[in-house]
Structures are given as C-alpha cells and as structure tokens.
Amino acid sequence: MAIAKMQKVSLVTAPSNKEKLLYTLQTMQNIEVSDLSLKITGDDLTFNNNYQNQNDYQVLYERGREVLKFLSQYQSKVSLKEKITAKRPEMTMDQLHESVDDDAALALIEQVEALRQKRNDIQDQRQHVEDEQTAIAKWRALSVDPQSLTALDLFDVRLGTIPNDENRVHFNQLKANEHVAVEEIFADENEIGVAVVALPTYKDDLQAALSENYFSEVDFAYSQTPEASFQKLEQERKQLIEDEKQVVNQLKDLQGSKATIQLAVEEFFNRSQRANAAKLSYDNQQLSLFSGWVEETQVGELQSVLENTFDNQEIAVILEEITEEEIEADEVPIKLNNSGIVAPFEMITEMYSLPNYREKDPSNWVAIFYMLFFAMMMGDFGYGALLWLGTFIALKVMDLRKGAKRFVTFGHILSYPTMLVGLAYGSAFGVTLPFGIINPTEDALTLMIISLVIGYVHIFVGLCLNIRLQVARKEWANAYNDGIGWLSLMIALAIGIAGMMLGIPVLITIATWIAIIAAVGIVLVPVFTSDNKAVGGVVGLYNLYGVSSYVGDFVSYTRLMALGISGGAIGMSFNILFTILPTPVRFTAGIALIIVLQLFNMFLSLLSAYVHSMRLIFVEFFGKFYEGGGRAFKPIRTLQEFVSLKDVKEN
Structure with missing residues (x-):
C-alpha cells in the first residue's frame, strides 16, 4: 500500500442544508474541508452566514x-x-x-x-x-484590650515590635531610657513584642527612642483582648x-x-x-459552496451517502482534477494506507514528516528495518515475552483510543522479532540459554560485523529509493549525484571486501576502477550540468567530500551491537547480584529486588531501542532519499473521549 490517491471535490447546497451536510460529513470522516477564502474572492460571496456564534x-x-x-x-x-x-x-x-x-x-x-x-x-x-x-496569636499574653491602652489620656501607650538581635541590644537600650516603661509581651527569633508607656510630656523623647531602636507600631483593629x-x-x-x-x-x-x-x-x-x-465555505443567499478532498476509492461511498441523505435537487457533487500547482505546493492532503502490520509504523514516518504527494510512502521499509533494529538492541527473549504479554493484555482488556491502540499494537508487533533475536542470542532476562546462534558477549566482533552489514543494506536501500524517485521525476543529474554515484561506491566497497576476504586480486582491481569512475562522475556531473563550470566543480568536490558522512553513518550502526550487549550484560550483573545475596534474603526481599531490577533494565532497553532505532531511520535512512513535507488529511473531527461512536471511524 502507499499514499492514498486523493480526489478534489466541491459540494453545493442551499444554506438551509448547511448544518445537515456538515453533520453528514463529520459522521463519514472521509472528507477534508478546504478553506475557500484562500482561493476565491467576490463581493457577492460571504463567509458563514448561519454561524454567527x-x-x-x-x-x-x-x-x-x-x-x-x-x-x-x-x-x-x-x-x-x-x-x-x-x-x-x-x-x-x-x-x-x-x-x-x-x-x-x-x-x-x-x-x-x-x-x-x-x-x-x-x-x-x-x-x-x-x-x-497568626498576627494576633503573638499578643495573646496581653490581658487587656489594646484599644483601651492606646486611648488613655494620662499616658502615651504604644504597642509594637523591635528587632530581636543576639544580645537584645535594642530592647535593653529602650528599657534603659528613664522616661520610658517597657513591658515584654512576646519574643521570637526575629522580633520582640513590647508595650511602651511614657508620659505625654515626653512624647518627642519617646518618638526618638522608638525610632533609634527600630520600633514598628502595631495597629489592632479589634475591640477585645487579643485572646478573645x-x-x-x-x-x-x-x-x-x-x-x-x-x-x-x-x-x-x-x-x-x-x-x-x-x-x-x-x-x-x-x-x-x-x-x-x-467558516471555510462561501455563502450567498441561494447557495453554500464547500471544497475539499476525499480518497478516490471513497468517492462512490460519499456520493451514495449524500444521495440517501438529501433529495436529488438539494445537493450537487462536483469532482475536479488536481492541478500540478496544487501538488507542487503540497496542498493535497496525505493519508497513508498500509496493511495491519505496517500501519502502526506510520507513526515513525509521521514523527519525521509525512511524505509529500510526489513521493512514495516509506512505511513498508521503515517497518522492516525498525523491527530488526529494535530487536537487536533489546536482544532478550524474556524482555520480548514480557512486552508481548503486556501489550496483549492491554489490547484485549483496555478500551484504547485509536492513537493509544496504534502505539500498543506497535509494541506488540515489536515483541515478536525481539523474542526471535533473543532466542538467537540465547538470552532470557540476562540468563544464558543452553542454545543460541551467537553469544553477544563472546562474539562481539562477529555481531559488530553483522551490524555493519545490516547498515550497508539499509543505506543501499535508501540510495535505491532515491534513484527511483529522481528517475521518476527525470532529474538525471540528481539521480547520479545523490544516488547512482554513491551506490556505485558502495558496490565497489562490497566487491573490494569480498576480494580481500576470498583472496581474489581481480575483484580488488574491479572495485578500485568502479570507485574511481564513480568518484570522477560525482565531481564532473555538476560541472557539465551547471552554467558556471567553476561553481559546478566546487560543488562536485564538495559532494565527494560527503564520503566522510558515510563513514559516520556506518559507525552509527555499531549501536546495534553495543546496546544489545549492554542490556544483556546489565541483566546478567543483576542476576549475579541476586545469587550472592544470603539465602534468607535471596528468597524473601531478594525476589522483589531482582524483579524490580530486571523491570528497570527492561525499561532502559526499551527506551534505548525505541530512540536509537528511530535515529537510524531518521538520519541514516531518510537522509538518503526522503523529502517529506506532506500535510496530514484532516476530516471534521469528533472527540470520542467519553463515548465510542459506532458509526464514526476515529482519525
């Protein structure tokens, strides 16, 4: 399967049928409504007459x-x-x-x-x-009404706080004043609450003494004692x-x-x-016009539903040709149609970017390589079995929305290659099984070679896909510069390695000449296809310098070996830790401990495999051929968070 072929469609009806039409389209979930304001202008056309609110x-x-x-x-x-x-x-x-x-x-x-x-x-x-x-609680020791004290005619009474320093300097200075009587009400680490009494004749002296000792007066707005x-x-x-x-x-x-x-x-x-x-339609007093996109295979269903919902004279369906301008401008929405196994891997493609309408959907290749990468990085039968069991239960028991269900299905599919590779590695929860094709810890070099070979095939496929795309567009120079030239160098590399391993010098000679011809072509093709030959030569040399990036790409695939070994080694270490525990501890708290440690290692392995597999797809694979930039197909949405609509397909 691939990118769904789209059909441009216009719908014309009376304004009174507008709500009914939108309701029908929302139920069908197979048409995207376009914004006509971007394409049509006219004084007699208005927006959304019936939707003021x-x-x-x-x-x-x-x-x-x-x-x-x-x-x-x-x-x-x-x-x-x-x-x-x-x-x-x-x-x-x-x-x-x-x-x-x-x-x-x-x-x-x-x-x-x-x-x-x-x-x-x-x-x-x-x-x-x-x-x-909180403010009053400090003054609860004061047994009289604060307002009655401040209202005395024969005495000047002030209630407030002064800083409580280490040696109570301010309090002692204030208390030493012969014209002032000071009573401590409370004290904490920051301040001291005091009642200060003086005769009215010493008001100025009192004010000066209070200011010198940073007295802050408190105003009580209550007519009772602080306690009351x-x-x-x-x-x-x-x-x-x-x-x-x-x-x-x-x-x-x-x-x-x-x-x-x-x-x-x-x-x-x-x-x-x-x-x-x-709001995306155009209306006048007689008609409402909608424009949108629908899959070609669903045009018949759309027409049938509308015919059954409306009378013959109530609606018109007009099919239009998609223009090259619309394709080049990426106006055609993208909807991916893939088989049940491949469909969950569409989300990897979507994370990077949907393909544009001019290219092919890479999800099939993504599914194949992602399953292989993920399984090699997990590399444990036990972890794969747990992943299978957890996702199986979730799919059978839980009421999952479409997005969540796709992700859980994604994990369930990945559990199968993980178990197969785990059996090939002879590993289950870090325990070495009595059978296995390759032991990652003992045969690390062999596993690294296998990883590089897989990387070679991965890049090779990416270059082939690029050649197919450029040839389809008849862009011959790009087909060579970005595909054929590099593919020739990779073929030369494979022939040269085969010649060295088999001891056949002629293969090495053939590989050398293929590489030289391919490299010369990478330099000269831009020269011949460029108006400015000097600039073309510089571009060609720069393109050839790209061989360094291919070296980095190959090195990236060694993570298939490294992560597979590290996950198994950590699991093995946890098992060794379990065996050295004292027997009473081992079969009590030790059981819970080893379960937690193994689940933790499984989580780390899952996270690493998920991220690094994606990285190999995005950088080493998509970087060779993929353009992206497509716009997702978006029908009129429904929520379906609290209810499942039987007659509406979730998108």
Whole structure:
C-alpha cells in the first residue's frame, strides 16, 4: 500500500442544508474541508452566514472540560482493575446528538462552576482569617484590650515590635531610657513584642527612642483582648471549614451527573468542529459552496451517502482534477494506507514528516528495518515475552483510543522479532540459554560485523529509493549525484571486501576502477550540468567530500551491537547480584529486588531501542532519499473521549 490517491471535490447546497451536510460529513470522516477564502474572492460571496456564534460551542466545550477536571478531584476512589477495564459507552452520532439536553447540561456546568467559585471564596476567607490569627496569636499574653491602652489620656501607650538581635541590644537600650516603661509581651527569633508607656510630656523623647531602636507600631483593629479576638476568629474559621465541607459534599453528590456533562462535552466539541468547518465555505443567499478532498476509492461511498441523505435537487457533487500547482505546493492532503502490520509504523514516518504527494510512502521499509533494529538492541527473549504479554493484555482488556491502540499494537508487533533475536542470542532476562546462534558477549566482533552489514543494506536501500524517485521525476543529474554515484561506491566497497576476504586480486582491481569512475562522475556531473563550470566543480568536490558522512553513518550502526550487549550484560550483573545475596534474603526481599531490577533494565532497553532505532531511520535512512513535507488529511473531527461512536471511524 502507499499514499492514498486523493480526489478534489466541491459540494453545493442551499444554506438551509448547511448544518445537515456538515453533520453528514463529520459522521463519514472521509472528507477534508478546504478553506475557500484562500482561493476565491467576490463581493457577492460571504463567509458563514448561519454561524454567527460558532465560537459558543468551543467555549461550552472548554467550560465542560474544566468542570469535569474539577469534579474528578471529588470522585470516589476506583480500583486499578476498574480503571484499566473501564469501557466507554457506545452510541451513534444520532444517539449522542439526541441524548444531550443543552439547557440541562449548561445548568449542571453552571452549578459546578458556582460551587467551585463558592469553595474558592471560602478558602480565601479562611486564609484571611488564619493570617489574622497568626498576627494576633503573638499578643495573646496581653490581658487587656489594646484599644483601651492606646486611648488613655494620662499616658502615651504604644504597642509594637523591635528587632530581636543576639544580645537584645535594642530592647535593653529602650528599657534603659528613664522616661520610658517597657513591658515584654512576646519574643521570637526575629522580633520582640513590647508595650511602651511614657508620659505625654515626653512624647518627642519617646518618638526618638522608638525610632533609634527600630520600633514598628502595631495597629489592632479589634475591640477585645487579643485572646478573645483570637477565639472569635477561631469560631469563624471553624464555621468556614464546615461551609467548605458542605460544598464538597454537594460536589460529591454531583458525581452522578458527570456522565451527562461528558456527553454534553462530546456534543459541544462535535458542534464546534462543524462550526469551524462552516467558516471555510462561501455563502450567498441561494447557495453554500464547500471544497475539499476525499480518497478516490471513497468517492462512490460519499456520493451514495449524500444521495440517501438529501433529495436529488438539494445537493450537487462536483469532482475536479488536481492541478500540478496544487501538488507542487503540497496542498493535497496525505493519508497513508498500509496493511495491519505496517500501519502502526506510520507513526515513525509521521514523527519525521509525512511524505509529500510526489513521493512514495516509506512505511513498508521503515517497518522492516525498525523491527530488526529494535530487536537487536533489546536482544532478550524474556524482555520480548514480557512486552508481548503486556501489550496483549492491554489490547484485549483496555478500551484504547485509536492513537493509544496504534502505539500498543506497535509494541506488540515489536515483541515478536525481539523474542526471535533473543532466542538467537540465547538470552532470557540476562540468563544464558543452553542454545543460541551467537553469544553477544563472546562474539562481539562477529555481531559488530553483522551490524555493519545490516547498515550497508539499509543505506543501499535508501540510495535505491532515491534513484527511483529522481528517475521518476527525470532529474538525471540528481539521480547520479545523490544516488547512482554513491551506490556505485558502495558496490565497489562490497566487491573490494569480498576480494580481500576470498583472496581474489581481480575483484580488488574491479572495485578500485568502479570507485574511481564513480568518484570522477560525482565531481564532473555538476560541472557539465551547471552554467558556471567553476561553481559546478566546487560543488562536485564538495559532494565527494560527503564520503566522510558515510563513514559516520556506518559507525552509527555499531549501536546495534553495543546496546544489545549492554542490556544483556546489565541483566546478567543483576542476576549475579541476586545469587550472592544470603539465602534468607535471596528468597524473601531478594525476589522483589531482582524483579524490580530486571523491570528497570527492561525499561532502559526499551527506551534505548525505541530512540536509537528511530535515529537510524531518521538520519541514516531518510537522509538518503526522503523529502517529506506532506500535510496530514484532516476530516471534521469528533472527540470520542467519553463515548465510542459506532458509526464514526476515529482519525
């Protein structure tokens, strides 16, 4: 399989049928709506007449998501088994649409939002009360009302704090003043709370003494003693706690309404996506025009569904030819169609970049080489078996979304070559099996040679794919400079190595002349094809200098050997550690320890194999032929997070 061949299509209907058409297209999930504003202009054409408030559904969707996220904090604990085996309810698009009561859902959302705001307000009030309690608590030893002290006519009384330094210098200086009486109320490591009393006639002297000792006056806003004020605040704090508990109980009682909000969120999202698609059309008073893309193989299905949904005169389907300009500008969306085994490996291609419409889908080759690389880097039958078991259970038990299911299937497929290579290496959880074709630790050199041979084949295939692409475009100079020349050098390398190993000098001579001719061609072809011969010569020499990058590419493949050996060696080390433990420990805590260590080593091996295999694909393989830059095919989306739509294929 390959890149799906696309068909450009235009749909014309009356504005009154616009919502119905979008609903049908969203259910089918096989057409991408294009933005006509980029291509058509006209004074008599307007955007989106019937969708003045298209953003309302997006806002409702976002509010619903926030409410669900908030409610999840108050749901009852669910066992791990229940979480894993939980299934989304199944519905059709029509059933979902009919089950959502907008007013009821909005009322629930507003109720939760009001309770959330109420709880936030209570928490803010309680924090304010607790801050006041913290400030008053230090003064609880003061047995009189602070306001009554500061209101005395015969004495000037000040309440405040002074710094508490190491030797209480400021306190002692203030206390030594003969015109001032000082009473310590509290002391901590930072400050001392004091009551300062003086006669009104010494007000200026008092102020000077207080300033010299960094006195900070405290203003009490309470008409009771600090202790009484503290207790009053405590009662207020307890009441706020009770109020918050009532709000929390109300939120817990609303857990039964989560399903209603979830369905509404699904519906609001679907409507918002239709509204976004509606903005891409052109409308006048008589007609609405949509343009889009559909797979050629699904044109018949599209026409059939529209004929069954609309009367003959209600809609027109116009098929258009794809222009070269649209292909060159990468306007044609890309949809990959591959077999069940290859399809999960499309995500590797997508991570790098989708192919453009002018080239071939490399996913088949990616699948073959990625499985081989991953298996060699894992290199253990036990880890492969655990990967198989874990992914098998996940696929059978869990309700996985399409993306998650594709990733788990990806891991499940990789488990098979991993087990095969593990058997070839004779390794299971770092234990050497009584059989095996090659022992990585003892035959490291042999394994390195195998890795380099695999790398040779990998690069060879990449160059062949580049030649095919350039020849198809009739770009003969690029076909030689980027493909044939380097392929000839690689063939010469293989012949030369074979000649040395077999002791046949003529093969070495043949390899030498092939290499010389290929190198000369790499230098001269740019000279002949360039208007400026000098510049062409420089380009040719620079191209030939690229041989150094090929040396680096070959070295990169030694990681197939290195990571395979390291994973097995670490697993073996953990096993040795287990055997030297005292017997009582070995068969108690030691069992748990070895399981944890082996799982940890498996995780490291999985991560290394996943990343480094991808690196070999992206750099050493795609770098030889792949352009990418394609734009993904995007039909009108559905959410399907809380419900599985039976009549809608997930994308």
